[in-house]
Amino acid sequence: MQGDWKYIDLPEAELYDVAADPGELQNRIDRDAHADPLKRALTQVSTKETSAPEVALDPEAAGRLRSLGYTGGSSRRSGSGPADDPKRLVALNEQFNTALTAFDEGRAPEALSMFQAILRERPDFVAARTSAATVLLAAGRNVEAIDLLRAGLRDQPAAPELLAKLGSALRAAGDLRGAADTLDRASRAGDQNPEVLNDLAVVYAGLGRKDEARAVFKQLLERNPASATTWFNLGLFELQGRRPAEAAEAFRRATSIDPGYGDAWQALGAALVERDVPAAIDAWRHAEQLLPREYDLLFNLGMLLADSRTPSEAIPYLERFEREAPRDRYATDMPRVQATLARVRRAAR
Helix, strand or coil, X not given: CEXXXXXXXXXXXXXXXCCCCCCCCCCCCCCCCCHXXXXXXXXXXXXXXXCCCCCCCCHHHHHHHHHCCCCCCCCCCCCCXXXXXXXXXXXXXXXXXXXXXXXXXXXXXXXXXXXHHHHHHCCCCHHHHHHHHHHHHHCCCHHXXXXXXXXXXXXXXXXXXXXXXXXXXXXXXXXXXXXXXXXXXXXXXXXXCHHHHHHHHHHHHHCCCHHHHHHHHHHHHHHCCCCHHHHXXXXXXXXXXXXXXXXXXXXXXXXHHCCCCHHHHXXXXXXXXXXXXXXXXXXXXXHHHHCCCCHHHHXXXXXXXXXXXXXXXXXXXXXXXXXXXXXXXXXCCHHXXXXXXXXXXHHHC
């Protein structure tokens, strides 16, 4: 600032006569000779300060920048131009938030259109690109999501957010080998989201790479031993590998951490049913309270109780199955349930 003149050095520079225009409403950058000397003075000051130590962003400022999608491992643009002007970036951030709201409210096509508009202006807006890919994946448009993410990686090949989302997209498309490679790259690039490692472990399991899958689960649990989701995923992995004892232990850990985890109670019953029927029944009873519309569970619990030492306890479960289960889906099971109900009722008289 010199006298009454204020110069702002932005990609779209600004010049104001603060005496005549205290509200700084009239940008005179193209209409006044004061601009050049002010710019030279600012350049001289900046040159003297180039040897000053770099100052780290405070957490709040870093958070604001992250919300714009320009930090967290994304490559930086070389140089600057009008598109880098903070006013434009703030406007883009508003568009981004509006698009997120549209998606949350179920207006997916509108959200996708807005994300795509942002990317036409700023192809390096990582959060907009991953969000657009999320919309595409939710619609089953996996190939389009993969193409969109790969386009972003051409300019930002080490962006962990793009790699992580691409790994998820490849997994959804059935390309497990590609997903494993990409998720591993995302992890090595610095993505610390536990979901990335969870996805990687699941993909390794799907590829039959059991030792690597188990190692990733171990890594996750060392980071956060109180993660019920990780224990649940480990239990599924062990169950699929025909290790029911190890699976049951993992599911027990999940339910002890989160007693309201219905899927974990249901899986625990499945791990126990061949070795400990009373414990399996107890687990499935917990699950039934939490998953009242899980009719496969209701069927299994009712049939297991019907063949137990207390068959009459099966009646309410089988009656509810007969009354509520969709007839088209369970057409072959319904006669068996009805016959079992009749047998149990006779025995209870």
